[in-house]
Amino acid sequence: MYIHDPVYRKIVVKIGTNVITTPSGELDQGILEQLTTQIARLRNQGVEVLLVSSGAVGAGRSILTLPNSYPPVARRQVLSSTGQIRLINTYSDLFERHGVLIAQILVTKSDFRDRQHYLNMRTCFTSLLQQGIIPVINENDAVSVTELMFTDNDELSGLIASMMHVDAHIILSHVDGVFDLSSSGGAQQIIREIDPDDQQFQRSIRPGKSEFGRGGMLTKCHIGQKLARFGITVHIANGRTPGILYDLLSGKPAGTKFLAQERTHGRKQWLAHSEGMEKGAVIINAGAEAALRSPTEANSLLPVGIEEVRGSFYKGDIIKICSMHGDAIGYGMARYSAEETRKLLGHHDQKPLIHYDYLYINSAHHDHERRNPEETL
Numbered sequence: 001m002y003i004h005d006p007v008y009r010k011i012v013v014k015i016g017t018n019v020i021t022t023p024s025g026e027l028d029q030g031i032l033e034q035l036t037t038q039i040a041r042l043r044n045q046g047v048e049v050l051l052v053s054s055g056a057v058g059a060g061r062s063i064l065t066l067p068n069s070y071p072p073v074a075r076r077q078v079l080s081s082t083g084q085i086r087l088i089n090t091y092s093d094l095f096e097r098h099g100v101l102i103a104q105i106l107v108t109k110s111d112f113r114d115r116q117h118y119l120n121m122r123t124c125f126t127s128l129l130q131q132g133i134i135p136v137i138n139e140n141d142a143v144s145v146t147e148l149m150f151t152d153n154d155e156l157s158g159l160i161a162s163m164m165h166v167d168a169h170i171i172l173s174h175v176d177g178v179f180d181l182s183s184s185g186g187a188q189q190i191i192r193e194i195d196p197d198d199q200q201f202q203r204s205i206r207p208g209k210s211e212f213g214r215g216g217m218l219t220k221c222h223i224g225q226k227l228a229r230f231g232i233t234v235h236i237a238n239g240r241t242p243g244i245l246y247d248l249l250s251g252k253p254a255g256t257k258f259l260a261q262e263r264t265h266g267r268k269q270w271l272a273h274s275e276g277m278e279k280g281a282v283i284i285n286a287g288a289e290a291a292l293r294s295p296t297e298a299n300s301l302l303p304v305g306i307e308e309v310r311g312s313f314y315k316g317d318i319i320k321i322c323s324m325h326g327d328a329i330g331y332g333m334a335r336y337s338a339e340e341t342r343k344l345l346g347h348h349d350q351k352p353l354i355h356y357d358y359l360y361i362n363s364a365h366h367d368h369e370r371r372n373p374e375e376t377l
């Protein structure tokens with residue numbers, strides 16, 4: 001299959017556990033063959049592909065059986081670290097048939113925590129792509145535990161998509177896309193296109209996830225909206241549909257598409273993914289919140305609007321910005337330490353704690369489905 005003029009030149013493809021696992025829990029060779037063939041052909045046509053694949057825990061489950069009484073965190077560690085070998089070997093063998101070399105990159109949330117480390121990772125991915133190698137990425141489940149875990153690989157792949165400034169993030173699930181579940185009765189329709197500013201469609205999503213999946217549809221849509229606002233098109237489609245990647249890269253309608261808005265600055269994209277990585281927090285008053293949320297003005301966060309400083313942070317650290325009600329309204333990079341900020345609380349005529357260029361404000365409150373490790377097995 002040759003695609004005449006692929007609509008995207010650089011993509012992240014995320015494959016969920018349920019896509020590549022048979023009902024009995026084995027890796028599904030047939031589907032893996034289909035997907036690796038499509039990816040290899042796209043790559044051989046010059047499309048740059050970063051692959052984020054789940055399935056380590058699933059593959060581990062097919063290798064060994066642990067007693068039911070086994071502690072959940074240790075279970076995930078044992079299954080993922082044994083299963084990842086099987087998963088990556090399967091990918092390596094299948095891509096080799098097409099003469100494509102892959103690299104394995106396992107990451108944790110803390111790898112994205114400071115800007116220098118983040119940029120080092122970007123250099124790594126860029127260098128691999130330059131060499132024509134496909135990075136196959138997964139969370140390092142053996143060492144990432146509880147609060148420093150990604151919600152799921154949809155979150156991780158979203159972070160990589162924005163870090164690498166890709167044209168499209170393709171989330172391959174075992175369902176055909178986002179269905180409109182808001183009306184009862186009758187055949188359910190797929191929502192073909194979603195404008196990232198439209199909050200209404202979320203009513204059609206049921207919380208919860210499938211067996212073996214970790215995040216669920218709400219997380220996928222949350223990522224879809226966020227990336228589309230940064231200027232990255234996001235597709236949620238069925239990874240089991242034959243030729244699905246060819247269809248998407250040919251511009252044929254398939255699954256659900258989040259329509260990309262104008263591109264935003266890379267630094268703000270990084271800050272937008274800072275949830276859980278902050279070193280401290282500030283509580284700001286209503287006036288400051290209104291200023292930061294202003295749709296017409298680019299305002300920085302000044303000490304005069306800060307009511308309280310929490311935790312201990314230094315200049316250059318990421319901090320969370322909370323409203324008086326305790327809601328996280330955004331993230332930014334601090335220009336003062338926590339101690340210096342405390343001294344400046346409420347003072348006028350001071351330089352901003354967070355300059356506008358280093359500030360990201362959530363555009364809406366999203367329900368976020370965070371699962372604990374016990375629920376992921």
Ligand SMILES: Nc1ncnc2c1ncn2[C@@H]1O[C@H](COP(=O)(O)OP(=O)(O)O)[C@@H](O)[C@H]1O
Pocket residue numbers: 016017018019172173174175177178179180181204205206207208209210211212213214215216217218
């Ligand atoms: N509106 C919706 N459209 C499609 N699926 C939905 C919707 N709301 C909830 N879901 C559920 O989301 C699940 C897909 O998410 P997830 O379990 O994360 O899949 P995967 O493992 O394929 O990544 C489906 O099993 C489906 O039951």
Ligand SMILES: N[C@@H](CCC(=O)OP(=O)(O)O)C(=O)O
Pocket residue numbers: 015016017018053054055056057058080138139141151152153154212213214215216
């Ligand atoms: N890192 C885990 C996958 C976690 C995950 O997000 O799974 P999924 O919801 O199937 O994409 C694994 O490889 O088993």
